[in-house]
Amino acid sequence: MAKIVLNKSNYFHNLKIISEHAGSKEKVAVVLKDNAYGHGLLEIAKLANEFGIEKAVVRTVEEARQIETFFRQILILADNNLKTYSHSFHIVINSLEDIQRLPENTNVHLKVDTGMHRNGISVERLEEAIHGIYNKKLNLTGILTHYRSADELSCEFFWQRSVFKQVKSDTKIICEKLLLPIPKFHSANSSALFRFNNYDEDIVRVGIAQYGYLETNIIFSNPNLKPVMSLWADKISTRNIKKNEKVGYGGKYLAKKDMKISTYNLGYGDGFLRLDGTQKYITPKGHEILGRVSMDNISVNSDEDEICIFEDVRELAKLQNTISYEITTTLNPNIPKEIR
Ligand SMILES: *Cc1c(COP(=O)(O)O)cnc(C)c1O
Numbered sequence: 001m002a003k004i005v006l007n008k009s010n011y012f013h014n015l016k017i018i019s020e021h022a023g024s025k026e027k028v029a030v031v032l033k034d035n036a037y038g039h040g041l042l043e044i045a046k047l048a049n050e051f052g053i054e055k056a057v058v059r060t061v062e063e064a065r066q067i068e069t070f071f072r073q074i075l076i077l078a079d080n081n082l083k084t085y086s087h088s089f090h091i092v093i094n095s096l097e098d099i100q101r102l103p104e105n106t107n108v109h110l111k112v113d114t115g116m117h118r119n120g121i122s123v124e125r126l127e128e129a130i131h132g133i134y135n136k137k138l139n140l141t142g143i144l145t146h147y148r149s150a151d152e153l154s155c156e157f158f159w160q161r162s163v164f165k166q167v168k169s170d171t172k173i174i175c176e177k178l179l180l181p182i183p184k185f186h187s188a189n190s191s192a193l194f195r196f197n198n199y200d201e202d203i204v205r206v207g208i209a210q211y212g213y214l215e216t217n218i219i220f221s222n223p224n225l226k227p228v229m230s231l232w233a234d235k236i237s238t239r240n241i242k243k244n245e246k247v248g249y250g251g252k253y254l255a256k257k258d259m260k261i262s263t264y265n266l267g268y269g270d271g272f273l274r275l276d277g278t279q280k281y282i283t284p285k286g287h288e289i290l291g292r293v294s295m296d297n298i299s300v301n302s303d304e305d306e307i308c309i310f311e312d313v314r315e316l317a318k319l320q321n322t323i324s325y326e327i328t329t330t331l332n333p334n335i336p337k338e339i340r
Helices: 008-022 032-037 043-049 061-066 096-101 123-135 155-179 314-320 324-329
Strands: 002-007 027-029 055-058 071-078 089-093 107-115 137-143 184-186 205-206 229-241 259-264 297-300 304-312 337-339
Touching: 002 043, 002 123, 008 043, 008 205, 032 043, 032 324, 043 055, 043 061, 055 061, 061 071, 089 096, 089 324, 096 123, 107 123, 123 137, 123 155, 123 229, 137 304, 259 314, 314 324
Parallel strands: 002 337, 027 055, 027 205, 055 071, 071 089, 089 107, 107 137, 137 184
Antiparallel strands: 002 229, 229 259, 229 304, 259 297
16 A cells, blocks of 8 residues: 655645634644545644644534544534534534534534535524523534635625624624624635735644645735645566556556656555546656556556655646545545654
C-alpha cells in the first residue's frame, strides 16, 4: 500500500499563520471531520494538541470520542445520537426537531441559516429556538452560521455577515430576558477568516487552511500556507518496453521510444482519483503517470524504489476538475501515515 507523509513543520507553520490572523490559539477550532480531510484523525489531533490548539470540529460523536483527550471542546456538526456524552462535547442543532431529541444539560450550538439554505433554523425562528432550548434545559454555549460564498468575489459574503450581525444582537436581547449567559458566536471557515481584517468573533472553524490550501479567489491577499500531506508509493515491478508498445488498460499510453517503466502500489482502490489516460500528470520529481490508473497500480517512467506522487494537490485537482478537498479526502483511511 502507499504511504501518506505528514510534514509537521508545515502544519505548525499553517497553524501559526491561522492563530495570528484569528487573534489567538484559543479561538481556533481545527476541523477534523472525514478523517481530517484524509490526513488522519488521530495524527492531526495529536499535532494540533501539541501546537496548543484546544478546540476541534468533527461530524460524529464517534469521531469526537476518538480525540476526546486532545481537546477541551469538541463541536459535533451532524450527530444527535448521544449514547456516550462528555462535558467537552457541544452538539450542533440543525433544526427545531433536534432540540427535542437531545437530553437535558447537553451543551449545544445553535446553527442559524443566514442564506446558505443547507442546515440551521431560519432567522425568523431564532427566538422560538432559543426558548425551546431553554425549556428543554439544554445548555446554549454557541450560535453559528456558515457562508456559501466566502471564497468568491461577490457581495454575498457581506450580505450574510450583516444577517449574522443581526442574529448576534437579537440573541443577546433574548438571552438577557431569559437570564442566560451570552453564547459564543462563530461564522468563519478558512476562506472567510482571511477576509476579515480584525477577526472579532469567538471561534473560527478552520478546515482546509490548516492542511495548507485556500481555494479563495486570487484577488484576495492569501496567506503563504504550506501543504501538509505528501503521497508516496512503492515499486512493485520494472520492465523495459519498446517504442510503440502500449501500457495499461485500453493501451492509453503509447511509448514514443524504448523506455524503462515500473508499476507502483497505488490505485483508485486507495482513493487516488482515477486518471483515465487523457490527462498528463507529472510527479514532483518529473515522472509521468502513464495511461490509466488501475485499481491497485499505476505505471510510471521511473525505476526508483519509492516515488512521491504529490506534495501539493492543486495540480491534480485542476486536472480532475475538482477542489483540493476532494483529492485528499477521498484517500483511503487505511493508508499508513508517517509524521516527519
Ligand atoms: C467543513 C466545515 C468547515 C471547514 O471549512 P473549510 O473551508 O475547510 O475551512 C467549517 N464549518 C462547517 C460548518 C463545516 O461543515
